[in-house]
Amino acid sequence: DQQVKQNSPSLSVQEGRISILNCDYTNSMFDYFLWYKKYPAEGPTFLISISSIKDKNEDGRFTVFLNKSAKHLSLHIVPSQPGDSAVYFCAASRVGGSNYKLTFGKGTLLTVNP
């Protein structure tokens, strides 16, 4: 039973346009969400996070939106750049219960075309 779902295995966008990556979760106990970016042959690197007490967090070109009622979050990248081409993983954790384990989605491969 997959608790964090990224239903789009891949996404292709043009440079300069917006990239929107989606993530759904089923466990209502999750209260902290993260996005990681992963290039080939490298480890995942942290990109941005959001706590369940917020509905939006912004960091430069990256914005994460959280809709708790729909158990849905999305990552917006504006404007997209070729260097953003990577696999993006959504992850969730239950911080309040002293459980720091991350549950990951399967990832979305983003390709930004010049």
Added chain:
Amino acid sequence: NAGVTQTPKFQVLKTGQSMTLQCAQDMNHEYMSWYRQDPGMGLRLIHYSVGAGITDQGEVPNGYNVSRSTTEDFPLRLLSAAPSQTSVYFCASSPLAMNTEAFFGQGTRLTVV
């Protein structure tokens, strides 16, 4: 600033062999974990530790063993390698504080033949 260091980067094992994947972090993080990444499966938690001397199982612990004798090191042992353990393994660490991210190593690509 090394962060999380994994060795080796690549390894080929024969079925039935044992080996240890090394992980070390220099950030004084209490929490460390091991994940495996398989095509189309995302990252799945194998084992984790919330401090020296304390370990627990994750989602896919079978066939693996861990120990945490120091804060810095968290080795992952494959007891008797099987082809199903062919994967990319990532070690991660994070501080035991609320709402913090995990830092990952560069991974170990393991092939069991």
